[in-house]
Amino acid sequence: MSSVFHFTFVPWFRSVAPYIHKFRHQTFVVGLCGEAIAAGKLPSLAQDLALIQSMGVRVVLVHGFRPQVNEQLRAKGHQSRYHKGIRITDEVSLDCAQEAAGQLRYEIEAAFSQGLPNTPMAGATVRVISGNFLTARPVGIVEGVDFQHSGVVRKIDTAGILRSLDMGALVLMSPFGFSPTGEAFNLTMEEVATSVAVALQADKLLFVTEIPGIAAIPTQPVGPDNPIDTELSLALAEKFLAELPEANQPTNPAFYLQHCVKACKGGVERSHIIPFAVDGSILLEVYVHDGIGTMVVDEKLESLREATVDDVGGILQLIEPFEKDGTMVKRSRTEIERDIGLYTVIEHDGVIFACAALYAYPEARTGEMAALTVSPDVQGQGDGERVLKRIEQRARLAGLDSIFVLTTRTMHWFLKRGFMQVDPEWLPEARKRKYNWDRRSIVLVKKLHESAAP
Structure with a gap:
């Protein structure tokens, strides 16, 4: 064999x-x-x-x-x-x-x-x-x-x-x-x-x-x-x-x-x-x-939905520990309030357990999934995958061909879910200008349909 x-x-x-x-x-x-x-x-x-x-x-x-x-x-x-x-x-x-x-x-x-x-x-x-x-x-x-x-x-x-x-x-x-x-x-x-x-x-x-x-x-x-x-x-x-x-x-x-x-x-x-x-x-x-x-x-107990301004405090509380340990870059309240319409959250009984944001780059027909976070209390229960699926839906509805993420510690999670690694030079010009070369984040891309170029 x-x-x-x-x-x-x-x-x-x-x-x-x-x-x-x-x-x-x-x-x-x-x-x-x-x-x-x-x-x-x-x-x-x-x-x-x-x-x-x-x-x-x-x-x-x-x-x-x-x-x-x-x-x-x-x-x-x-x-x-x-x-x-x-x-x-x-x-x-x-x-x-x-x-x-x-x-x-x-x-x-x-x-x-x-x-x-x-x-x-x-x-x-x-x-x-x-x-x-x-x-x-x-x-x-x-x-x-x-x-x-x-x-x-x-x-x-x-x-x-x-x-x-x-x-x-x-x-x-x-x-x-x-x-x-x-x-x-x-x-x-x-x-x-x-x-x-x-x-x-x-x-x-x-x-x-x-x-x-x-x-x-x-x-x-x-x-x-x-x-x-x-x-x-x-x-x-x-x-x-x-x-x-x-x-x-x-x-x-x-x-x-x-x-x-x-x-x-x-x-x-x-x-x-x-x-x-x-x-x-x-x-x-x-x-x-x-x-x-x-x-x-059917999402009975947990609500997977687009975020509103009322969710800003819950998102900040969710991502703060990951910002402190260096897993994520720090985001201010003002930044999250400004971009709140780009966020997807999972909420249960008023508590935010997971979130992610989609920043579109229409000229490159791609979008960045940023701030993907799952509470340690529910990790391993599939909430990360559910948020990823919703971000993919939002990207398709926006006419995008792919989504990408920048990560330093969770590469394998994304690879198992259809992402593949590319050189940072692949990034859209607007995103490349903001890329932190000292942080050396890995860039991973997922095609949303077969004809999309990586």
Whole structure:
């Protein structure tokens, strides 16, 4: 085995290990769109979910079947009809939905039963349990449109699902529900997955979808100059929703984002939108630091926000010990008051626990993240990363290609988070004139999208 493999595998495995520990015994609800199955992604997705379950994660899988039902309808010469993104389910559509659901459950159970040698499923025993875990009621007539056999979730059998998870099984749910009188209703995968995640108070809700995530500037298409926003606060996600067109199509980012917001408001701390087109996207999102899609985070107790003038005293108190020991350069109250709009803070019960400022250099399409500070009382809990993510969001929204930091003692923290070292001569001219050559700070740069030059 080559030494190159050793040098790449060992650091990678060590970087993944904290996430393995963190997620053990947690509950993930995965909403898998039918388009992923139609694209032939089921075998690899089943392997990845089996791998995640083997590391102690409790998994509930909710599958969609939109393209499969449409295919059945076309075969019968029947047209698909939707209103506001919800299928109008007549008798023919209901029959097609039942056939598609039965076929897909068979295919999914078969995928989790494979134990071929030389595959991630070798030696795995994944028990799949499915059943009537939810009851439904009709959508009814909305805006003069009769949705007929289309339904919405009425109640989740939380106790039944938890018993199955406690037995070590993977719970499989179809977007179908039954009324107390036995009437069948066609539901949407997105609503079922969200309702189940909220009912279970799941640790994560993951939508494996057609879209790559939410763009940094939501009204513009994803591309090299407008990459995915890897983390959104609940407040910012709601702001984006207000700016996006009505969510009637799955290819519209708001279609999934609205369910992420609903889940987070219902008590699910983290909701994700990830692309099925990327092989291993679930593993990349869950076990790699920056992830691959968009994560919406509910910040209940701690407020991650832009600073106001009322925060000046708290920021001064936070950074003072680091100024005294030489970790940071000294900043006056007047300077912080002047620049307060550039600061991001994490505040809990009126106490500032973390902060950072973004000084933009638009002519160079870059910005300096300065005064990144985390209280010693909460270090190691991820607050530094959360502030970094917010600064990256602010930089992208400002049209910047990169951010940079100057540091004398924390270089490795930044290197682990995608920064790379450059010569001080790289600095924008305006910043270079203020560079303290006696302090010999290291300059580290992080690109905000692939086409950006370091």
